[in-house]
Amino acid sequence: MQNLYPHLEANKELFLNELIDLLKIPSVSANPQFAADVRKAGEFTAQKLKEAGADMVELCETAGYPIVYGEKIIDVNLPTVLVYGHYDVQPADPIELWTSPPFEPVVKDGKVYARGSADDKGQFYMHVKAFQLMMQNNCLPCNVKFMIEGEEEVGSENLETFVKANKDRLKSDVVLISDTAIIANDVPSITTGLRGLAYMQVEVTGPNRDLHSGIYGGAVANPINILCEMIASLHDENRKVTVKGFYDGIIDVSQEERDMMNSAPFDINDYKKHLDIDEVLGETGYTTVERTSIRPTLDVNGIWGGYTGEGAKTVLPSKAYAKISMRLVPNQDNKKIAKLFEEHFKSIAPPYVKVSVEDMHGGEAAVTPTDSIAYKAAAMAMETTFGKKPLPMRSGGSIPIVTMFERELNTKSVLMGFGLDSDAIHSPNEHYGLYNFYKGIETIPYFFKYFAELSK
């Protein structure tokens, strides 16, 4: 394969401007008010795939947002790479903490700032551009299929149905996904494990209407106080999750693997300084690196109830709510955990309140192999462009679809992401380094090259 770098160099500004156009579309899948924009981002993606040279490009309708499909089959005897990504983004709240508006991309200090810049528009778009360069230079070394969805941030609700109905069309030898991070720009890594997720919403109801806290306070259970007490009881003094059965069946990671994880470059003081915290907090007996990768956790992602406006309102509210999610590790079934959580949360509800629990969405934990041809191709590609062998790394986040692809398509995934943990994905001022964007476009063709060579 010829060196595509000069072609990338010549197109950097163009590629960045295209990405900026995509980032301008507020494709927030969680909020129905952005429905037209989510669809628009899908249409944009399809159009760019077509322009890059893909055939059979289609906006495949689902019960929710469409899945963009496109392919280039050059020879049925060659291996096939299925590229997965998502064109939807997280909500931008809290908007007031953004330095520039989330959907008006700004390039500053070598980074593009916008919601979705790293997660995942900036990352999946690298694949579209790398594909385009290979097509323009007639050096695509294997077949490629694209499946870019619009519901990843809301649990990929309709993806499984689509995959089940399109097993032949999606047949491939590897699923290649760029939706994760490397350790640092000079410490490349490939994600080999992902935590699962069970995301719940709880509602605690006290009296049947908001009450005056002066007249009823002290005599009628306040659902906010009760919700706080229930949430407080979800961790014990060792920060273990108290949900009954939560840890059942988890296979302990060997001390050897733990030692290897803990030998990767990580400075706890830099970590604390970067977050401006005096102390970290997590499960007793595990390091920070372990707590965020091989251990399951429980976090409140949102809480609300009563009067939250300016000033002082002396209300004893009728209801209080929380969004609570659990990160899961292999052998924790997310559906079973959701059920255990619901049972536990209802069992700890005192008789003064009524409790309801909703299973919002979930995904299974996954561990990807490090001895596969695809992993080796990814490692060789990164070594070529970064000049360093990438480290295998377990990540704390979740990409629930990895296990679904394995189950439904019988295809393993490679998680070759180019982001950084500091990209502030899901946070205000999300950004993606231009270095990372271009490094991805540079690296991806080498993956195709090595994957084709190793598959022979």
Place this chain on the structure above:
Amino acid sequence: MQNLYPHLEANKELFLNELIDLLKIPSVSANPQFAADVRKAGEFTAQKLKEAGADMVELCETAGYPIVYGEKIIDVNLPTVLVYGHYDVQPADPIELWTSPPFEPVVKDGKVYARGSADDKGQFYMHVKAFQLMMQNNCLPCNVKFMIEGEEEVGSENLETFVKANKDRLKSDVVLISDTAIIANDVPSITTGLRGLAYMQVEVTGPNRDLHSGIYGGAVANPINILCEMIASLHDENRKVTVKGFYDGIIDVSQEERDMMNSAPFDINDYKKHLDIDEVLGETGYTTVERTSIRPTLDVNGIWGGYTGEGAKTVLPSKAYAKISMRLVPNQDNKKIAKLFEEHFKSIAPPYVKVSVEDMHGGEAAVTPTDSIAYKAAAMAMETTFGKKPLPMRSGGSIPIVTMFERELNTKSVLMGFGLDSDAIHSPNEHYGLYNFYKGIETIPYFFKYFAELSK
């Protein structure tokens, strides 16, 4: 004094329509976006006082909203009644739970539904109309001064400055206030004790920005979880408040007085049914009636943090907030309690978070005498119009200005309110019974009559 009832009868519709006009003005003092409306309600009040026959009517400017003053001095040798009320109202949130819009009054089933209908527009307006009837019929038996403020729902911040600067102008023999409830329409009562208030806002900060809960969850303290744990620790297993020094100095109410309180009509099953709760919850060793009157309490009035929109956002937020208020009893100084709370809350903050505490507003608890001329006049007036002697009653709410009047003006108050606990003040669908509105207008002139007679 002649019987004014026929004149009230003849004016019922007119008086109600005037009240409805006042209720249409969204005078929410807590929210700056309603600033012009709050002022408009003050102007309306001043205009109606003038029309009713008051002299020297003035919108007295303060650092906040104006205080409406007006007076009728008929003879400096006669006693003087200072009527206090407030034209501002609580916020209407949550608006979606109102059956009719909060500022479009609706008369239904003998009640007028609107924010402020009972608290306190409907109640202070009874005084304006009773005064008008006495003026029109030349039977005002003593001097009267009106002081109607616009900041009661935000802690009467500028009232004390005004009172201090106008001691001569406000000189009077009693402060008459209708901003409380009777036990039932056939069980009249006069409020003789009010709880104080300390209203705090707390902010808990974890990391310096919102984080992805997959990448940092389990390793970095989540400020929502921590806030919940801190709030949970504010009550012990007997539902006593754990703030250090909270109960210091409280004088226990005698068993005799407690027995009397508990003999007043109260049905715990009706209470629970009315609120749709299976169990009540409060301080061990006290009845519901005691818990809401002679005991101090702590309630979370609002809580918020993280993602509270639709769908699922996996954020580990930087901050979490709560509004926490304490109802206080005599001998608990609200400023001291606010200080104790701040110290306690900071002392229980774990090292992984930063905590800030703001003292939003407060007021002292008050007990009014039952052996004064003014109390006797109120009791005789109510007995005349209800046909039953009113019961003295300690109330759970707070009117912080009562102790301030005593301190600054050396004048005791009489709390002759006509509302019901079920009026849903501070709640959606606040309403005020037309029976209560007219009964107040009927009763007030008798108070003036008996007060003048007993003062001779």
